Amino acid sequence: MYASTEELTAFAEVLAKYDALYISHIRISHIRNGFASLLESLDELITIAERSGARAEVYHLKAAGRGNQPVTASAIKRIEEARATGLAITADIHPYEAGATGLDACIIPPRFHDGGPDALRGKLMREDFRATVKDAIRAPGTDWDNSYLNAGGADGILLLSGNTSEGNGMTLAQVAMWRGDADPLDTLLDIVVADSRMIIEPEHHAVVDMGEASLPPLGSRVAVVPNHCCAAGNPAEHLWIDHRGALRPWAVAARGRNNQEASRAARRLS
Numbered sequence: 001m002y003a004s005t006e007e008l009t010a011f012a013e014v015l016a017k018y019d020a021l022y023i024s025h026i027r028i029s030h031i032r033n034g035f036a037s038l039l040e041s042l043d044e045l046i047t048i049a050e051r052s053g054a055r056a057e058v059y060h061l062k063a064a065g066r067g068n069q070p071v072t073a074s075a076i077k078r079i080e081e082a083r084a085t086g087l088a089i090t091a092d093i094h095p096y097e098a099g100a101t102g103l104d105a106c107i108i109p110p111r112f113h114d115g116g117p118d119a120l121r122g123k124l125m126r127e128d129f130r131a132t133v134k135d136a137i138r139a140p141g142t143d144w145d146n147s148y149l150n151a152g153g154a155d156g157i158l159l160l161s162g163n164t165s166e167g168n169g170m171t172l173a174q175v176a177m178w179r180g181d182a183d184p185l186d187t188l189l190d191i192v193v194a195d196s197r198m199i200i201e202p203e204h205h206a207v208v209d210m211g212e213a214s215l216p217p218l219g220s221r222v223a224v225v226p227n228h229c230c231a232a233g234n235p236a237e238h239l240w241i242d243h244r245g246a247l248r249p250w251a252v253a254a255r256g257r258n259n260q261e262a263s264r265a266a267r268r269l270s
Helices: 005-017 036-052 071-084 103-107 117-123 127-138 172-179 184-194 259-269
Strands: 021-024 055-058 089-091 157-161 199-202 238-243 246-251
Touching: 005 021, 005 036, 021 036, 036 055, 036 071, 036 089, 071 089, 103 184, 117 184, 127 184, 157 172, 172 184
Parallel strands: 021 055, 055 089
Antiparallel strands: 157 199, 238 246
16 A cells, blocks of 8 residues: 555566466545545556556455445446556456444544554543544544445444444444434444444445446356455355356355365356
């Protein structure tokens, strides 16, 4: 994330000599200052492919956040325009709509984390600090990815696991109602104080809006190319594949688990 375009181009030139693939988890997939930031990141990848001659792959093409989905249509259009000039550029997407990460890490803005988790939990006991944090969470972030708003609020945040099982499998909105809290952000901050290991699933990855781009005709054969899964968690153990009219489970290889099974399943479906 700190390398310049010129440095990345130099690396990609070496890849091109061996017909290797330049893969980029592009710099900005969330929307901060309008969708220009996402398209600028995509333009950088296209520029690197053009200058280096390397094949290029956009990892996890998305405009994260429920309200940002239409932006992907513009991104797809740019990829198609680049391909029309002869550039070998492809993209992949997440096979799921939600991410998984720590509750405190993705909901509370970075500036409040000074001193570490213990210091944060201590400061959250103060009403004035809590009020400041809640105001920041309610405001669109310009210097951080606001997963609370990107997920559509408390209804789009599912509690997965923590030090206790209380609330697991419920949305933040459901837990707030169960507790009788008027403000789900109070529920959120109370959970952070009580359970620093709570993992959540915010629905911020979104889906790819194809816009006016044409889909493969019905009946077309397409390749499913599994990519890496985020280390924070992988809620899906299987994908269901429509193989010649029959649904079959395909094991997901994540963090070393199910690798052999996934390889065998892939061979059976090929």
